[in-house]
Amino acid sequence: MTITRSIAAAALASVAIAAHPAVAAECPAGFPDGQITMLVGYGAGGGTDAIARAIAADMEARQGWTVVVDNRPGAGGGVMSAELMGKEPDGSVIGVGATGTVALNPYETKSTPFTYEDFDYLGTAMNINYGLVSITDKPYKTLAEFIEFAKANGATIATGGKSQEILVRQMADHYGVELIAVPGKGAADSMQAALGGHVDATTQGTQHVQQIKAGAMVQLASLTGERVPYAPDSPTLVEEGLDATIEGQTIFMVPKGTDPAVFACLAQALDESVQSEGYAELMDRLDNKAVNLGPDGTRAVIAKAAAFYQSYLAGE
Amino acid sequence: MPDLATILAGAADAATLSNLFFIILGVAIGQVVGAIPGMTILMALAIAIPITYTMDTLTAIAFLISVNKGGTVGGAIPAILINTPGTPESAATALDGHPMAKKGQPMKAMRYSLYYSVFGDFWSDIVLITVAAPLAIVALKMGPVEVTALMVLAFTVITGLVGNSMVKGLIAAALGCLCASIGLDPGQGTPRFTFGSLNLYDGLPLTAMSIGLLAVAEIFHQIAKTTKATAATAPIPMSVREDDGRLTLKDLLANRYVALRATVIGTLIGAIPGLGSATAGFLSYSITKQSAKDPESFGTGDPRGIAASEAANSAVVGANLIPLLTLGIPGNIAAALLVSAFIIHGIQPGPLLFKEQGQLIYGMFAAMLVANFANLAVGQIGMRFWAFAISAPNSVIYPASLLLCFTGSYVTAGGLFGVMIMLIFGVAGYFMRLFAISPIAFIIGYVLTPELESKLIQSVLITRGDPWKVLDHPIAIALLVLSVASIVYLGPRRRKGAKKAVDQPAA
Numbered sequence: 001m002t003i004t005r006s007i008a009a010a011a012l013a014s015v016a017i018a019a020h021p022a023v024a025a026e027c028p029a030g031f032p033d034g035q036i037t038m039l040v041g042y043g044a045g046g047g048t049d050a051i052a053r054a055i056a057a058d059m060e061a062r063q064g065w066t067v068v069v070d071n072r073p074g075a076g077g078g079v080m081s082a083e084l085m086g087k088e089p090d091g092s093v094i095g096v097g098a099t100g101t102v103a104l105n106p107y108e109t110k111s112t113p114f115t116y117e118d119f120d121y122l123g124t125a126m127n128i129n130y131g132l133v134s135i136t137d138k139p140y141k142t143l144a145e146f147i148e149f150a151k152a153n154g155a156t157i158a159t160g161g162k163s164q165e166i167l168v169r170q171m172a173d174h175y176g177v178e179l180i181a182v183p184g185k186g187a188a189d190s191m192q193a194a195l196g197g198h199v200d201a202t203t204q205g206t207q208h209v210q211q212i213k214a215g216a217m218v219q220l221a222s223l224t225g226e227r228v229p230y231a232p233d234s235p236t237l238v239e240e241g242l243d244a245t246i247e248g249q250t251i252f253m254v255p256k257g258t259d260p261a262v263f264a265c266l267a268q269a270l271d272e273s274v275q276s277e278g279y280a281e282l283m284d285r286l287d288n289k290a291v292n293l294g295p296d297g298t299r300a301v302i303a304k305a306a307a308f309y310q311s312y313l314a315g316e
Numbered sequence: 317m318p319d320l321a322t323i324l325a326g327a328a329d330a331a332t333l334s335n336l337f338f339i340i341l342g343v344a345i346g347q348v349v350g351a352i353p354g355m356t357i358l359m360a361l362a363i364a365i366p367i368t369y370t371m372d373t374l375t376a377i378a379f380l381i382s383v384n385k386g387g388t389v390g391g392a393i394p395a396i397l398i399n400t401p402g403t404p405e406s407a408a409t410a411l412d413g414h415p416m417a418k419k420g421q422p423m424k425a426m427r428y429s430l431y432y433s434v435f436g437d438f439w440s441d442i443v444l445i446t447v448a449a450p451l452a453i454v455a456l457k458m459g460p461v462e463v464t465a466l467m468v469l470a471f472t473v474i475t476g477l478v479g480n481s482m483v484k485g486l487i488a489a490a491l492g493c494l495c496a497s498i499g500l501d502p503g504q505g506t507p508r509f510t511f512g513s514l515n516l517y518d519g520l521p522l523t524a525m526s527i528g529l530l531a532v533a534e535i536f537h538q539i540a541k542t543t544k545a546t547a548a549t550a551p552i553p554m555s556v557r558e559d560d561g562r563l564t565l566k567d568l569l570a571n572r573y574v575a576l577r578a579t580v581i582g583t584l585i586g587a588i589p590g591l592g593s594a595t596a597g598f599l600s601y602s603i604t605k606q607s608a609k610d611p612e613s614f615g616t617g618d619p620r621g622i623a624a625s626e627a628a629n630s631a632v633v634g635a636n637l638i639p640l641l642t643l644g645i646p647g648n649i650a651a652a653l654l655v656s657a658f659i660i661h662g663i664q665p666g667p668l669l670f671k672e673q674g675q676l677i678y679g680m681f682a683a684m685l686v687a688n689f690a691n692l693a694v695g696q697i698g699m700r701f702w703a704f705a706i707s708a709p710n711s712v713i714y715p716a717s718l719l720l721c722f723t724g725s726y727v728t729a730g731g732l733f734g735v736m737i738m739l740i741f742g743v744a745g746y747f748m749r750l751f752a753i754s755p756i757a758f759i760i761g762y763v764l765t766p767e768l769e770s771k772l773i774q775s776v777l778i779t780r781g782d783p784w785k786v787l788d789h790p791i792a793i794a795l796l797v798l799s800v801a802s803i804v805y806l807g808p809r810r811r812k813g814a815k816k817a818v819d820q821p822a823a
Contacts, residue, residue: 050656053366072731075500075517082514108505111512156778162505182460182777183503185590185770188645188652192589195643198459198778210644210666285662 025063025272027265032092035066039084041077041097047206047286051125051250052096054282058273065269076161077101078112081253085114089255091262094122099247100163103305107313108162116306119253121298122267125274126283127291128248130164130223131231132157133208134201135194135216143221143240146201147175154178158190158202163246166312167203167223170244171237205248209287230287247305249291251298267295326678329374330686338371338379339683343690346386347698350393353400353531353717354724356523357387361653365660373661374676378683380657384650385437385687388593388630389695392429392622397422397706398538398551400531400717404522404594404759405629407530408601411756412614412621417552419617423703427563428622430695432575436627438688440583440634444641445681449670452642455587460774461786463588465795467768470595472799473602474760481752488753492761495520502770519766520737521729527721528738529755533745535714535721540746542710551710571623574604578624582631589639589647593632594763598756600628606802634684640665641677 038056042048049071056067072080077097084095102116132143140146149155157179159165165181172179182199184190187207194202195211201220202208209230211217219234223246227236237244252270254263273279274292283290293301329335342364349360364383368376388405395401396413409429416425443451458466474489498509499519510516538551578600585596604624605614614621636647637654644666646652658665663673670677706713725738745755779785786792 047656050660073518075514078514078517109500109507109517111507111510113514154780158774180777180780182774183505183770184774185502185766188589189770192456192639192643192645193459193774195645196456196459198461207644207666210664210668214667216667282660285659285664287664 025265025269027063027269028259028261031262031265032065034092035068036091037093038067038069039080039093039095040069040071041073041080041095041101043071043073048096048098048250050282054279055125055252055270055273058276058278059269062272062276063269076105078105081105081114081119084253084255085118087255089257089259091254091258091266093254094266095119095253097251097253098128099249099251099302099305100161101251102253103247103302104163104309107306107310116302118256120256120258120263121295121302122252122254122263122270123274123292123294124249124251124298125270125279125290125292126250126286126288127224128205128246128250129209129228129230129288130203130205130246130248131208131219131228131234132201132203132221132223133194133212133217133219135197136218137197138200140220141218143235146220147177149200150175150177150179154180155200156180156182158182158184158193158199160184160187160190160203160205163248163309164203166309167244167246170242174242174244203246206286206288229289247301249293249298249301251302263295322674323678326675326680327682329675329679330378330682335375335378335683336686336690338375339382339687340690340694342379342382343386343389343687343694344698346383346388347390347393347691347694348386349383350387350390350403351698351702352390352720353394353398354527354721356403356724356728357384357391358523358649358653359724359727360387361650365653365657368657369660373663374679374683376657376661377654377676377680378687380654381680381684382687382690384633384654385684385691386694388437388633389430389433389691390698392433392626393426393698393702394531394717396425396429396622397702398534398713398717400534401526404526404530404763405592405597405632406625407526407594407756407759408597408625408629409622410530411601411625412616412618415615416617416619416622420552421617422552422706423699424563425617425622426699426702428568428619429626430692430699431563431568432571432578432623433626433630434688434692434695435575436579436582436629436631437633437691438685439579440586440631441681441684441688443583444634444638444684448638449642451587452638455589455639456643457791458588459789460771460778461789462791462795463590464768464771464775465789465792465799466588466591467764467771469795469799469802470599470764471768472802473606474598474757474764484751484753485757488748488755488757489761492758492763493765495525495758496762496765497769502766503773515733520762521725521734522762523728524725524734524737525741525762526759527725528741529745529748529759532718532721532738532742533749533755535718536742536746537749538710538714542714546710551706551713567619571620574620575623575627577604578627579631582628583635585628586632586635586647587638589645590767592648592763593629594759596632597625597629598760598763600624641669643667644669 038052040049040052053069056069059065059067072083080095081101087093106112106115140149157168159181168179168181187204190202191207193199208217212219219231222228222234222236225245271292274290279290349355350357360383364380368379391403391406392409395406395410396417399410399414401407401410413425413429498516500517501508581600582596585591601624604620605611636651639645639647640651646655655665722735725734748755
């Protein structure tokens with residue numbers, strides 16, 4: 001997805017809305033036959049849920065479809081994925097999860113009944129900007145200073161998920177220092193441990209942005225592929241010579257074997273909604289931006305992450 | 317702290333007719349949903365959030381907070397009237413509330429519960445408004461090591477709730493711990509007792525389980541007891557004497573220290589993210605019972621029991637906003653739902669909130685205070701309605717409640733899985749009642765264990781496995797000393813009290 005094309009799509013979409021509110025994505029005749037269900041792999045009221053509901057509402061208005069959002073929380077999107085896998089591939093059910101749902105979970109727990117290859121991907125709606133952050137009271141402000149500190153004392157890093165733990169281990173191996181991942185019950189739990197000074201740093205996806213803006217925290221390293229707008233001076237690990245990132249996209253998926261015409265129609269409808277102005281506003285509020293990697297881009301990111309986790313976890 | 321002008325402007329924003337309308341509506345919705353067994357306040361909030369999309373920000377937040385506040389008052393009603401607390405936090409209220417209702421004083425029990433609930437809520441709001449920032453900093457000092465010690469203390473004082481047989485109580489609590497270990501372990505993420513079912517990866521769904529154990533089991537129990545003669549009668553006798561429903565200021569003031577202590581416990585537990593109102597209610601009830609001169613009178617309809625539970629679990633509601641508003645950390649699931657509402661309305665909770673949105677926050681505080689009075693007023697009116705509803709015969713009340721339990725479990729756990737869990741625990745709870753094994757002790761074991769396990773793992777990692785490092789944590793040491801003291805001083809007394817009251821049924 002090039003920028004020009006997104007702008008063009010957005011412009012087209014807004015023109016289309018102004019002229020014919022119900023005409024947009026090119027869809028096979030008779031599709032959809034009834035309502036479309038969006039199965040969200042997380043609970044109502046969470047971040048992924050807010051994104052799914054915004055996209056669903058926009059699709060309803062733009063395409064004239066009925067899109068019902070239903071929550072299937074559990075196992076980091078695993079419950080939703082297992083249910084989605086059993087659905088008819090007719091485009092009537094769309095799953096909403098995260099990259100880790102399909103790229104990490106199947107290799108982390110062997111009994112997971114699916115792999116990423118059991119689904120087709122319509123695209124993404126957002127990229128979570130993970131960062132390694134610490135409170136400003138600590139004696140280090142950069143990654144180099146943090147590693148120096150860890151060399152002398154070892155360091156504890158509060159994490160909120162397996163992918164973050166793995167990243168901490170990769171860093172420890174790369175720099176040859178003792179880094180202890182302290183698993184929290186989630187981002188809020190890790191944030192609390194970090195703000196209270198009980199750990200030396202924490203990996204965070206969203207909550208750290210406000211803390212950085214308030215001057216309470218500093219980002220030691222960006223765990224994304226590219227630098228992030230809220231901390232432009234914080235280098236990525238890739239720049240520092242360690243090829244490690246945490247991929248955290250909100251992904252939209254359908255069961256494998258969906259009719260190509262229906263698939264193309266849904267992918268286009270998703271893209272139009274992700275590029276919409278209303279959705280951009282939601283992203284603004286979340287200190288993030290709309291990112292649609294498109295069907296091929298999404299699959300590529302997932303395949304790369306899955307291959308990494310599969311080999312990394314097999315070597316444990 | 318913003319200047320006076322900001323505070324006044326915020327308060328003025330709150331004082332509009334439409335805000336007042338939505339506050340009263342929110343409180344009423346919260347009370348009704350809370351009062352229906354099987355419906356939980358989380359459901360009400362999740363459903364209410366999309367409704368607020370079109371409202372302006374202050375109205376939306378005032379409405380949602382009112383729903384939450386109403387829920388804490390409503391939750392006690394079925395606990396008192398039909399002994400079926402739909403949520404774990406009102407379970408401790410049932411221990412004395414229901415016996416009082418059975419004595420023919422349901423109105424009195426509901427009044428006690430309403431007044432102490434609003435009392436706890438009101439004072440925790442005052443704490444939030446005046447000292448949120450310093451209290452949040454104190455709460456941050458509670459790291460993994462300190463919280464582990466706090467959980468140890470909670471386990472020791474909670475023995476006061478295990479019923480009359482220590483052994484049976486410990487069996488129940490141990491079973492609760494065991495069930496809490498189902499799902500991915502908090503350290504390594506290894507699946508335990510999941511038998512390959514993805515549904516069990518996040519553990520048993522607490523809401524469905526507690527609906528089963530507390531509400532459905534009681535309904536089964538009542539249905540099993542029902543004969544043709546009793547089916548036509550109401551579940552609790554209504555006293556005809558006007559006196560029995562009345563509550564004087566003297567009655568209320570008699571328990572002022574209990575209520576005050578409960579409020580302090582609730583506020584402190586609420587200020588620490590992740591602990592929740594069930595822990596606060598149980599802890600406060602337990603401490604009150606064990607420190608009383610006559611612990612044997614608890615469980616027989618003692619107003620101190622209602623005060624201890626209700627003031628504490630309601631105090632959590634205001635205090636839970638402390639970490640949210642000052643640090644951006646949601647204290648519990650209800651607060652997490654409020655976060656998404658904030659974000660939808662363009663506000664990012666975090667350390668900058670007071671600075672950037674001072675007027676809105678003070679508007680919200682004003683709305684919270686108004687909501688407390690609305691809670692009181694709506695509660696007074698609602699009480700008569702519930703008393704009337706409960707005058708329906710058993711054969712109507714219990715099947716209707718059961719239907720709502722099915723709905724609630726289905727919605728909160730996302731499908732039939734929740735209903736299955738509810739039924740399994742409904743049957744288990746029925747047998748636990750028959751054998752006088754306290755389901756409450758089971759739930760406490762279940763609620764406390766994950767927090768203890770997760771914090772213990774974190775503590776071991778942070779201290780690099782060196783137990784002497786605990787000496788660097790004075791708060792943890794103080795809490796551990798208190799735990800030992802509570803076993804030494806409160807243990808034997810509890811047993812003496814229990815011997816006198818052997819004929820009481822277990823909770």
